[in-house]
Amino acid sequence: MNEEILKNLQLFAPELWIVLSLCVLFLLDGFIPKVRESVVPLFITIIACLFGMALTYKSGVVAKTEIFSRMAISDGLVNFFRYIFFFACGVTAYLTLGSKEVEERGRTEFGLLILCVTFGMSLMAVANHLLLLYIGIETVSIISFLMAGFSRESLRSNEAAFKYLVYGALASGLMIYGISLLYAYTGSLYYTDIATALTKVDSSGHPSIFWLSLILIYSGLAYKISAFPMHFWAPDVYEGAPTPIVTFFSVGPKAAGFAAILHFVLGALATKDGENWKPILGDNLSQVIAVISACTMIVGNLSAVGQTNVKRILAFSSIAHVGYMLMGLIGLTSFGVSSILFYLVAYCAMNIGAFWVVGIVSDLKGREDLSAFSGLGWQMPLVGVSMAVFLFSLTGIPMFSGFIGKFLLFGSLIKTQGYLWLAILGVLNSVVSLYYYVKILKAMWLEKPEAETASPKLSVLNAVGLVGLAVPTIWLGLFFGPVVQFVQTALTRF
């Protein structure tokens, strides 16, 4: 019994490390108040994330093991997502060092909150039981509400937090109701037990209460990743919250949401069939995902075209990217899921980079609409070039990692025949997305700078960060073999 607990704790080590770092931060702030306004809390967060990644690397890709009385799971997918979570958390903490939107005396709280969210994200990813998933989602959501309202003096930040709270409460409520209905029907909340219970009944024999429970659970998960139709919170929250926090929101909880969806759909609603998965509910599942993906893409791309606030543009673009990523789930193939994972890696780097530039502009000019970007490419060439790299990568132009992600996603869709309409819709959406991404570049490079004499200087911290994200975006766009290999290996142990 004791060895089993020890082994479970070993497999849960990175998350325990997060808890330890949280304690360290708490104690530090409590006993040495002087460090509160210095860079120490953020440094501790960054180091915690680096160590977390090292721990993840050391534990390696293990065969699928159920831990903590089957409530959680440890497998290759969890290992992969841990890297993404720690990366997102660490890079966000790093860029907050140079940001004026997060006030200096709030740095310890920022470190605590972001580590808490990372822990919640990990819970979502390891969950093998619907209640643990719910606890994870709640942890992430509630602390996200706090973080959205981090700038207490800003009216927009308070508005963002309140909108997020109300919407999130609604989504969580719907989800827990759905979970309770599913429990009533299948008699268990463990993913594998749900799958067993569902296979016993023929697909047409499920009562409508089961379909209702699925719709409600979907609404909770869709809210987390901002997919249609639960995406309405994203633009306002992204616009109002402080930019470093939005950077984290656009990457971290989204990745966690995808981890949860992958585990739930592939664990509870499908059975393993060789390399791929067979949906228990029939081919309707893929068709529903296709429709959701199409709607999400269209809503995201078309809404972004008319925006003038760059943060809202990027918010709608995140919604659109979720649409693209959902394409990989169609057909439930191993290739499709591995393309989602690759896309998340590419998306992490390019989205954080884009928001980082928005943060730099926001600190410089105090606002984030398109006119604030005028001529910035000529005044700060490094910012201009790296923003071009990130935005072209988000569009999906070759030589950048975003293209490879789309290449893999469309490839998996074409390989799973029968969804040509979605592939054509997807590529046309990419063309539409070019228009609004280029609007930002047009402001930066094609317009004259506003009447300011001095050329703004770029701090070394920001320069290193931007280059550190732009270069991998290009590298991954050209030499993507190793990461594809890594992602496919992670899936073999799933």
Added chain:
Amino acid sequence: MLSLMTFLPLIGMAVILCLPNGKPNLVRWTAVVFTAIPLILGIILYNNFDRSTASVQFVERMSWIPQFNIEYYMGIDGLSVPMVLLTVLLSFICVIASWGIDKGVKGYYAMFLFLETGMMGVFCALDFFLFFVFWEIMLLPMYFLIGVWGGKDKVYAAIKFFLYTLAGSVLMLLVMLAMYFYAEPHTFDLIKLAESHGQFLGKTVTLFGVPFALDKIFWIGLFIGFAIKVPIWPFHTWLPWAHVEAPTAVSVILAGVLLKMGTYGILRMNYPILPEATLWASNAMFILGVINVIYGALCAMAQKDLKKLVAYSSVSHMGYVIMGMASFTTAGVNGAVLQMFNHGTSTAMLFLLVGVIYDRVHHRWIVKPDGSKGFGGIAAVVPVYTGMMAIALFASLGLPGLSGFISEALVFLGAFSNPHFQTYTVIGSIGILLGAAYLLWMFMRVFLGPLNEEHKDLEDMNWREKLTLLPLCGLVIVLGVYPMPVMNLMGPTLAKLLALFG
């Protein structure tokens, strides 16, 4: 060798970006060096190219992404060699022609060299994925070159070009992926796909419940992507904007090289991999070519802006290429590829000459918007310019003795000898008449007649402008009398291509 020619400009771009600010001449000379070396390598390539075989030469091949069978596969054959030579020549000339750019010189030449890498890569790549990467990365520098250094409506022209071309390219992406997954074995290798042509016959794909033949869908998808580039009516509306608003050298490259990529793509992909579908679509292709010729010529005749006239004349002349290609005869296809080369040189001359006059007086009106004459009788004050313009003009309209005649004659000979298309060919030949009409009418209004007093102090061409135009002049005259240097390159390859069509 090919990799060196392709990536030297990219290294040049990196070098230029590291040069100190405020030294435009250093940047310009660096760009000259990094385009001169590929030109010299191009001449070596021309000398060492084996003209007796149709197989690919100067092959460089290594595994790039083994998980997807993607290779770094570069090579040239008779179809790509004239295009490669055209690219290195025009890039070198354009770098010299851009000497007048004085704002953001570093950025301009960096983007220009990046563009040259993309162009060389497109013509040398034999792996579909590699081809696609080079095809799309050309769009980035073009957007900035038009959008930053362009004319009055540069922002609109740049985004229209980018969106339009990207829309075509993404359709190509879908076809590329589909070809990979439907081919046995899964491959992106264009030569292998060509050798196993016919493997897509008989398969269908359903769209909205309607089954479509797989190879026809592939053909249409690829064709739309390339047709936007050529440009084939009705996908041509980006061209007047992009050509007119771009700076002179960029217009030259756009008209001289980028337009040829569309037809090169059709000959490289649609023809060898999907010959049955090409035969199925040949009627439509030929008619579209004729429409291009007539419509382009009529639009050119209506223009009051000199640069827009030349832009529409490009649309018209690319129509001859499509007509030649769709005729499936030796004369027709050889004439089409020769026209690709010749049009590159003659239209380059035209755009450079338009740029010369624009640099002097900052307008290009043949007839000003208020109705008054833009120019008139300037042959009296700029005789050398008039002479060069006359050569470019006559080459463009196809005067015997200059290169345009040979390619147009071959195209029409080939098209007429195909019994299906005789009527259309006769209609298309009206295009030659229209071409003479608008070009000579322009010449008359601008150069002949009484001298317009506004322009009596025009300076004639300086030595730099002459330097950019003389090589093209020479080529146009020599190839008009003896086209074999170029035609020898492409003979065997095109013969092998045509053998597929029987």
